Amino acid sequence: MLDEIQKSAEERMQKAVEVLRRDLTSVRAGRATPAMLDKVTVEYYGSQMPVSQVASVNSPEPRMLTIAPWDKSMLGEIERAIQKSDLGLNPNNDGAVIRLIVPALTEQRRQELVKQVRKMAEEARVAVRNVRRDANDELKKAEKAGDVSEDDVRRGMEKVQALTDRHVGEIDKMTVAKEQDVLEI
Structure with missing residues (x-):
C-alpha cells in the first residue's frame, strides 16, 4: 500500500515537471525554434x-x-x-x-518573459506540493484505518518529501536554464 501511494505520487510529480518542460519550450527566447x-x-x-x-x-x-x-x-x-x-x-x-x-527581444520584453517563466515554475512547484499533500493525506487515512503502522506512515512521508525535494530541484534547474536562455543576447 505504501509503495502504491509513493509510486502514484512520483508519477503525478513527474507529469507536473513534464508539463513545465513543454510549456517552457513555447516561451520565446532570442532564437527561433x-x-x-x-x-x-x-x-x-x-x-x-x-x-x-x-x-x-x-x-x-x-x-x-x-x-x-x-x-x-x-x-x-x-x-x-x-x-x-x-x-x-x-x-x-x-x-x-x-x-x-523573429525580432530581437528588447530588455523590457526579456524581463517580462523571465517573469512568465518564474510564474510557470511556481505553478509547477505548487502542483508538486499538492501531490505531496494528497499522498500524505492518503498515508494518514491508511493509518487511521489501521492498514499501516505509525512508523511506516512516518517513513512514507519522509520518502514523499524526498520525492518532492527532487522534483522541485528539477523544476528549479529548468527555470534557471530557461531564464539564462531568455536573458542571453
Whole structure:
C-alpha cells in the first residue's frame, strides 16, 4: 500500500515537471525554434490541429522559421492562426512557404518573459506540493484505518518529501536554464 501511494505520487510529480518542460519550450527566447508554434492550432477538415501536424516547420536561421504546409490550401489558415496567436509575429506568405522573422527581444520584453517563466515554475512547484499533500493525506487515512503502522506512515512521508525535494530541484534547474536562455543576447 505504501509503495502504491509513493509510486502514484512520483508519477503525478513527474507529469507536473513534464508539463513545465513543454510549456517552457513555447516561451520565446532570442532564437527561433519550431516549438514556438506548438500552441498554435489551425482548423483542418473540421478539427483543430497544431501547425506542426499540418506543415513542416524548420528553422533555417537563428531568427527565422519557415512553415511549408503539406496542403497548399492551408497557407491562409496557418497565416491567420499565427496572426491571432499571442506570439506577436507577422507571417510572410509567398504562396508556397510562410516565413516568420523573429525580432530581437528588447530588455523590457526579456524581463517580462523571465517573469512568465518564474510564474510557470511556481505553478509547477505548487502542483508538486499538492501531490505531496494528497499522498500524505492518503498515508494518514491508511493509518487511521489501521492498514499501516505509525512508523511506516512516518517513513512514507519522509520518502514523499524526498520525492518532492527532487522534483522541485528539477523544476528549479529548468527555470534557471530557461531564464539564462531568455536573458542571453
